[in-house]
Amino acid sequence: MAGRRVECLWKHHVMEQLKQRDRVQRQAFEEIIHQYNRLLERSDLQVVFSERLQTEKYEHQNRHDLSPGVEGGRSDSLQQEMAQMRIKHQEELTELHKKRGELAQSVIELNNQIQQKDKEIQSNEAKMQEYQHQISHLEGECRDLRNSLADLERANQTLRDEYDALQITFSALEEKLRKTTEDNQELVTRWMAEKAQEANKLNAENEKDTRRRQAKLQKDLAEAAKEPLPIEPDDDIEVLSEDAGKATGETSPSRQTSRTPSRRASQPPPAGLLDSISNIFGRRRSVNSFGSSPESAEVPSSCADVRVPSTALHVFDAHDGEVNAVRFSPGSRLLATGGMDRRVKLWEVASGRCEPKGALTGSNAGITSIEFDSAGSYLLAASNDFASRIWTVDDFRLRHTLTGHSGKVLSARFLLDYTRIVSGSYDRTLKLWDLRSKVCMKTVFAGSSCNDIVCTEQCVMSGHFDKKIRFWDIRSESNVHELELLGRITSLDLNHDRTELLSCSRDDLVKIIDLRSNAVRQTFNAQGFKCGSDFTRVTFSPDGSYVAAGSADGVLYIWNVLTGKLDKTLDKGHSSAINSVSWSPSGVYVASVGKGSKAVLWSDM
Numbered sequence: 001m002a003g004r005r006v007e008c009l010w011k012h013h014v015m016e017q018l019k020q021r022d023r024v025q026r027q028a029f030e031e032i033i034h035q036y037n038r039l040l041e042r043s044d045l046q047v048v049f050s051e052r053l054q055t056e057k058y059e060h061q062n063r064h065d066l067s068p069g070v071e072g073g074r075s076d077s078l079q080q081e082m083a084q085m086r087i088k089h090q091e092e093l094t095e096l097h098k099k100r101g102e103l104a105q106s107v108i109e110l111n112n113q114i115q116q117k118d119k120e121i122q123s124n125e126a127k128m129q130e131y132q133h134q135i136s137h138l139e140g141e142c143r144d145l146r147n148s149l150a151d152l153e154r155a156n157q158t159l160r161d162e163y164d165a166l167q168i169t170f171s172a173l174e175e176k177l178r179k180t181t182e183d184n185q186e187l188v189t190r191w192m193a194e195k196a197q198e199a200n201k202l203n204a205e206n207e208k209d210t211r212r213r214q215a216k217l218q219k220d221l222a223e224a225a226k227e228p229l230p231i232e233p234d235d236d237i238e239v240l241s242e243d244a245g246k247a248t249g250e251t252s253p254s255r256q257t258s259r260t261p262s263r264r265a266s267q268p269p270p271a272g273l274l275d276s277i278s279n280i281f282g283r284r285r286s287v288n289s290f291g292s293s294p295e296s297a298e299v300p301s302s303c304a305d306v307r308v309p310s311t312a313l314h315v316f317d318a319h320d321g322e323v324n325a326v327r328f329s330p331g332s333r334l335l336a337t338g339g340m341d342r343r344v345k346l347w348e349v350a351s352g353r354c355e356p357k358g359a360l361t362g363s364n365a366g367i368t369s370i371e372f373d374s375a376g377s378y379l380l381a382a383s384n385d386f387a388s389r390i391w392t393v394d395d396f397r398l399r400h401t402l403t404g405h406s407g408k409v410l411s412a413r414f415l416l417d418y419t420r421i422v423s424g425s426y427d428r429t430l431k432l433w434d435l436r437s438k439v440c441m442k443t444v445f446a447g448s449s450c451n452d453i454v455c456t457e458q459c460v461m462s463g464h465f466d467k468k469i470r471f472w473d474i475r476s477e478s479n480v481h482e483l484e485l486l487g488r489i490t491s492l493d494l495n496h497d498r499t500e501l502l503s504c505s506r507d508d509l510v511k512i513i514d515l516r517s518n519a520v521r522q523t524f525n526a527q528g529f530k531c532g533s534d535f536t537r538v539t540f541s542p543d544g545s546y547v548a549a550g551s552a553d554g555v556l557y558i559w560n561v562l563t564g565k566l567d568k569t570l571d572k573g574h575s576s577a578i579n580s581v582s583w584s585p586s587g588v589y590v591a592s593v594g595k596g597s598k599a600v601l602w603s604d605m
Contacts, residue, residue, distance in 0.1 A: 010132065021121070029110055036103055039096060046093055053082070306541045306587035308558060309602035312573040313352040313589075316599055318345060323593035324535065325369050325580050329376040332586040334393070336379060337599055338367025344381050346393070349589060354601055360391040362398040368535065369411045369452070373418050380421060382409035388423050390435070402433050404440050410535065411453045415460075415474070422460050424450025430462060430472070444479075446470060451534055452492045454501070456515075461501060463489030465534065469503060469513070481518055485511065491537040495544030502547060504538040506531050510549050512561065524549075524559040526566045532577030532595070542587045550578020550592055556602065573600035 319339030327336050328349075335347040335354055342363045347354035365384035372379055378399070382388045388409050390400040402412075407427030414421055420441070421433040426449045432442040448466035455461070459480075460472040465488050471481040487507030494501060500521070501513040508530050512522040524547060532552035539548050546567065547559045554574035560567045576595040583590050590602040 010128070014128075017124075021117070025114070025117070032103065032106055032110065035099075036107075039100055039103065042096055043100075046089065046096070049089065053085070306543050306545060307604045308546060308567060309556075309570065309590045310568065310604045311602065312570070312600050313603050313605060314354055314601040315573055316354060316601075317597050318347075318593060318599035319343065319597055321597060322366075322595050323579060323597065323599060325367055325381075325537070326582045326591045326593045326599065327370040327372060328582050328584040328589070328591065329372050329393070330374055330585055331376055332584040332588065334372075334376065335582075335591055335601075336370050336372070337591075337593055338370050338381055339593075339597075340366035342366060342383070344370060344379065344391070346396075349584070349601070352601065352603060352605055354599070358396045360396055360398070362389055362391075362401070363387075365408070368409065369537075371413055373414050378414075378418075380412050380414060382412040382423060384408040386425070388412040388421065388433075390421075400435060400438060402431075402438075402440075404431060404443075405429065407449075410449070410451050413453045413455050413460075415455050416457055422453055422455060424453045424462050426450075430460070432474075444472065446479075451488070451490055452537070454492045454494050456494070456498045461492055463492045463503060465489075467505070469501070471518075483513065483518060485509075485520075487531075488534055490531055490534055493537075493539050495540045496542055497544070500540075500544065502538060502540050504531060504536055504549060506534065510538055510547060510559070512547070522561065522564055524564070524566075526557055526559075526569070528553065528555065528569075529557050533579065535579065536577075537580035537582075539581050539583050541583050542585050546583075548581045548583060548590055548592075550574070550581050550594065552577040554578060554594060556581065556590070556592055556600075570602060573602070574598060 318337045320341040321339055323337055323339040325336075325338040328334070329336070333349060334357065335349050336344055337347070338344045342361070342365060344360040344363075344367055346357040346360070348357045360379065360381070363381065363383040363385060364387075367381050367383050369382045370379065371381075372393075377393055379391045379393055380388065381391075386403060386405045386408060388402040389398060390402075391398050402421065402423065405423065405425040405427050406429075407425045409423050409425045412421060412423040419435050421435065422430060423433065424430050424446075428446055428448055428450070430444045430446055430450060430453070431440050432444075433439070434441050446462060446464060448464035448468065450462045450464055452463045453460060455474075458474055460474060462470050462472065464470065467485050467488055469483045469485070469489060469492070470479055471483075472478065473480050485503065485505050485507070486509065487505035489503060489505050491504040492501060499515055501515055503511050503513060505511075508525060510524040511520050512524075513519065514521040528551065529549070530552040532550070536550065538550075540546070541548070545561050547561060549557050549559075551557060554571065554576055556570040556573065556578065557566065558568045558570070559565065573592065574594045574596065575598075578592050578594045581590065581592045588603055591599065592602065593599045
């Protein structure tokens with residue numbers, strides 16, 4: 001049915017074109033044909049008129065022959081008249097012949113035009129046939145597309161039915177989740193109430209014990225006051241020897257009885273009681289909130305013994321995927337690594353090897369930066385889930401989660417009082433956090449994505465995507481200075497006395513900036529060194545005499561700050577780009593991590 005309709009359509013189209021051609025060409029040649037017919041008529045009239053003249057002339061000659069005398073004068077006038085008519089007719093005939101030639105030329109030209117139009121018609125017919133073939137091909141494609149559309153509609157309907165079923169399942173699961181959350185909240189509330197009651201009981205027992213000890217102390221003091229004490233001549237010497245005994249941990253037998261009450265009065269509560277109280281409030285007895293810990297005793301007081309690494313002591317798989325950050329603890333005993341597997345792993349460094357100690361979990365995306373506090377008790381990590389988190393190192397517990405950025409957090413650092421944190425994000429803002437109140441104290445719009453942050457006593461320095469290093473005053477949270485480099489800033493680090501700033505940028509240059517003059521003091525580069533990403537981290541040695549940086553080809557470069565020359569290149573550890581480098585505070589080890597899952601511990605052993 002569709003084929004017949006198409007055939008009728010093109011036949012009708014051909015008929016219409018022929019009619020149009022007839023109308024156009026007939027209108028063009030109609031006047032010429034009319035003029036040509038008139039010329040033919042006039043030519044026939046001329047012939048008839050000539051024959052009539054010949055006939056009249058013949059008759060006139062006959063009459064003249066019959067009556068020459070009478071008709072003499074009349075014949076002369078008639079001859080003149082005939083001559084004039086002949087001349088006139090001759091001129092008309094000449095004009096007609098001329099018009100006939102012009103019309104013949106017009107006819108030739110029109111015939112040529114007709115031939116040209118015939119050729120155009122043939123060409124148009126060929127095109128029509130080609131278009132007809134195209135129409136047939138397109139009709140076939142349309143049928144195929146209609147069939148495909150029908151299949152897609154059926155598949156879409158199936159998917160819609162599946163979606164409706166999944167939506168119903170999701171609604172049921174969501175309702176179940178809501179009920180579970182409510183139950184969990186109720187359990188947490190009850191648990192917190194029980195913990196509060198337990199804490200109140202412990203506090204009451206502690207107060208009772210304190211009052212009991214105070215009463216006993218007062219009783220002992222009253223009894224001691226009633227007993228008279230003999231005064232010996234060498235009592236002053238005895239006191240001095242007692243003080244000396246205190247310094248050496250010894251006790252004089254003659255003074256032991258008199259010192260017993262005071263020793264009891266200063267005795268602390270039982271260890272179990274203190275541990276219970278500290279666990280309720282989320283603190284350890286040996287660590288205050290951002291105070292010192294036993295590991296603080298391991299922090300080296302001098303950084304003179306810095307060793308330039310030459311050997312890869314230990315190459316190990318640190319994470320399941322890319323490793324972004326690495327950092328030594330202040331005592332160099334622990335090494336922390338953070339990767340795209342959303343975990344921070346702790347490694348114990350001993351005898352040139354890194355043994356796994358534990359993992360810090362809780363992040364919902366990859367880790368971007370890591371930092372320990374000065375005591376090594378807390379670990380701060382920034383991640384791609386728009387948040388920063390703080391864990392306690394000894395029990396691997398998540399203590400704080402700081403959320404508020406609208407982009408991934410690329411760097412987070414402790415301020416020097418360790419009760420505040422500054423974080424920089426891809427959302428072009430810096431945020432100042434107070435850990436005591438767990439709130440954001442200040443948000444500063446930097447104007448560009450912040451890739452790294454370092455801090456001094458009164459200043460925060462941030463490196464940005466727009467090639468600028470910005471200096472912020474902590475007291476006023478205002479931008480006091482900007483320094484623009486030639487490439488996007490990827491990393492910042494401070495030397496041990498916080499007078500020099502180390503920067504790395506995407507123009508493959510590592511620079512040292514003098515913070516006293518806010519000017520570039522030294523620039524390091526090397527053939528083959530190339531910054532692998534916008535987040536490549538570089539580091540100072542603990543004494544500030546060396547600079548270590550990882551390249552995109554997996555080679556570790558170490559420059560000597562004093563000479564300004566490349567000291568060593570180490571290329572037998574990584575097979576992919578190095579993301580971050582950390583130098584241990586003891587100066588013995590250098591750790592590096594890369595885009596692969598490997599981490600490398602370097603030293604000169």
